[in-house]
Amino acid sequence: MSLQYKLLFSRTTNRYSTFQALSRTVCRSKTYYSTQKLNNDTKNSPEDLVKNSELKSKPLDFTNNAPVKAGKESQVILSTSNYENPNYQLPKWKEALGEFVVKTFRLDMDKIRAGPIAGSHYYGLCKVQGLQYEDKKLSPSALFFYEDLKLPRTFSQWFQITILHEWLLFVRMRAMPFKYGHNYQQKLVDRTFIDIERRLVDEMNVNSGRIIDQYLKDFNSQLRGAVFAYDEGFATDDITLAEALWRNLFGGRKNIDMVHLEAMVRYVRSQLYVLSKTSDRDFGLGKFNFVPPDEVVYKLTPQQESELKDKTIKKYEALDRDPHTLPSERSNLSYKN
Amino acid sequence: MPGNISESAKVLVKLIEQLPEERIKHLVSFKDIQLKRFRPVAGISNSDEPAPKKPTLAEIKDIINRTKSPLGLQNDVLKKIAQATPKETFTVDSIDQQIKSLKALCENKYKTYYDVGNKLYRPAGNPNYYQRLLDELDGKRKENIFTAFRTVVFGK
Numbered sequence: 001m002s003l004q005y006k007l008l009f010s011r012t013t014n015r016y017s018t019f020q021a022l023s024r025t026v027c028r029s030k031t032y033y034s035t036q037k038l039n040n041d042t043k044n045s046p047e048d049l050v051k052n053s054e055l056k057s058k059p060l061d062f063t064n065n066a067p068v069k070a071g072k073e074s075q076v077i078l079s080t081s082n083y084e085n086p087n088y089q090l091p092k093w094k095e096a097l098g099e100f101v102v103k104t105f106r107l108d109m110d111k112i113r114a115g116p117i118a119g120s121h122y123y124g125l126c127k128v129q130g131l132q133y134e135d136k137k138l139s140p141s142a143l144f145f146y147e148d149l150k151l152p153r154t155f156s157q158w159f160q161i162t163i164l165h166e167w168l169l170f171v172r173m174r175a176m177p178f179k180y181g182h183n184y185q186q187k188l189v190d191r192t193f194i195d196i197e198r199r200l201v202d203e204m205n206v207n208s209g210r211i212i213d214q215y216l217k218d219f220n221s222q223l224r225g226a227v228f229a230y231d232e233g234f235a236t237d238d239i240t241l242a243e244a245l246w247r248n249l250f251g252g253r254k255n256i257d258m259v260h261l262e263a264m265v266r267y268v269r270s271q272l273y274v275l276s277k278t279s280d281r282d283f284g285l286g287k288f289n290f291v292p293p294d295e296v297v298y299k300l301t302p303q304q305e306s307e308l309k310d311k312t313i314k315k316y317e318a319l320d321r322d323p324h325t326l327p328s329e330r331s332n333l334s335y336k337n
Numbered sequence: 338m339p340g341n342i343s344e345s346a347k348v349l350v351k352l353i354e355q356l357p358e359e360r361i362k363h364l365v366s367f368k369d370i371q372l373k374r375f376r377p378v379a380g381i382s383n384s385d386e387p388a389p390k391k392p393t394l395a396e397i398k399d400i401i402n403r404t405k406s407p408l409g410l411q412n413d414v415l416k417k418i419a420q421a422t423p424k425e426t427f428t429v430d431s432i433d434q435q436i437k438s439l440k441a442l443c444e445n446k447y448k449t450y451y452d453v454g455n456k457l458y459r460p461a462g463n464p465n466y467y468q469r470l471l472d473e474l475d476g477k478r479k480e481n482i483f484t485a486f487r488t489v490v491f492g493k
Binding site for chain 2: 053054055057171172173174175176177178180181182228231232234235236237238239240241242243246247252254255256257258259261262265266269270272273275276297299337
């Protein structure tokens with residue numbers, strides 16, 4: 001694991017939203033168990049579910065003809081640009097100039113923020129979930145996908161895992177005001193394809209521009225198909241969602257373990273639940289992280305929910321009222337929903 | 338206990354048969370493929386398609402002798418293919434677990450438990466998004482050239 005890799009991991013895990021902090025405490029404190037009357041099933045995380053499966057299914061492919069090898073640029077998750085380095089400090093004069101410009105021209109920060117938040121931060125989150133290189137150790141979430149769910153360790157499988165997570169974010173972005181949410185979605189998709197193009201050259205050694213274009217078109221149609229299928233499943237029922245996952249994430253394999261499907265449906269629904277409890281402001285500022293597959297999301301009681309809402313409202317009211325808040329930190333997104 | 342396995346598998350097959358039909362046709366159908374997979378375990382023949390005629394050993398030997406590649410495969414490749422073809426062994430427990438999982442999915446267990454409410458089902462930025470999608474799928478209200486054009490221009 002490279003240093004950058006580690007940094008991104010530690011950075012993202014520190015960025016847990018208040019909801020996740022709360023839901024974690026819910027997991028730990030025993031008093032809540034009794035009030036919620038959870039049966040045994042709901043105490044299992046998706047990973048527990050998969051690990052308890054009696055059907056020891058084997059990975060589908062016997063030879064991996066296209067292992068993903070770390071290229072020259074894969075030392076970093078996003079890019080070598082300073083602006084995407086979490087430790088980079090902008091020179092004071094640049095910062096002051098930026099704040100001045102934002103203030104004088106009354107720039108809409110929510111629109112500007114779409115690039116760094118959706119195109120960089122959220123894309124990074126989606127990317128690392130299934131990121132794997134042949135000669136590197138797997139991250140905990142990648143272990144879940146490749147070892148527990150027995151998915152093949154290929155580039156296109158990584159793409160499927162990534163678009164599943166991107167779709168989860170799309171669902172939340174649709175609930176933002178249209179002009180912002182749409183912009184966030186656009187930035188996320190743009191970044192995905194820019195990055196795939198880079199990785200195909202750097203890691204998969206595809207040197208022909210024509211072939212890269214073909215791959216990109218193929219990935220584009222996969223993305224459209226997957227988003228459509230997941231949307232259908234999300235809006236209808238669990239079994240439709242499971243079928244969509246089976247077709248896309250599991251590649252329509254015959255020897256699917258239903259327990260794996262159940263675990264993935266649980267994974268998806270629990271992420272969406274967390275997203276539904278995150279306010280526009282929190283989400284728009286990038287304060288969301290996917291719940292790892294080995295953790296359980298418990299439902300909030302009405303009391304906890306109002307507690308959470310009050311906390312968020314208080315935090316952002318204070319921030320908005322504070323005259324020292326920088327122009328670039330201001331936002332018009334609602335913190336009350 | 339082979340008898341028990343087929344009994345459990347019969348329950349599973351019945352459950353799969355009750356799955357709703359897909360709204361649009363896909364390349365592969367979950368229901369069909371899983372029926373084909375579990376019917377033999379339950380001892381039911383896949384009646385809707387004629388059983389493929391199995392080539393005799395003499396025929397296979399003949400093919401391998403006559404052709405070198407790609408049909409006359411190397412021994413180790415044949416072995417690999419045999420390994421890759423999923424050969425599954427079921428136990429009563431594993432099938433019961435499959436039934437339990439499938440039941441949970443059919444009962445909408447997670448959709449009801451992790452209810453996201455109208456915040457996500459009727460998203461503020463595009464409240465009719467899912468309704469339009471489902472109407473189109475169910476054939477209730479088809480999109481026409483104008484609505485399609487509107488989506489392209491305005492994004493919703």
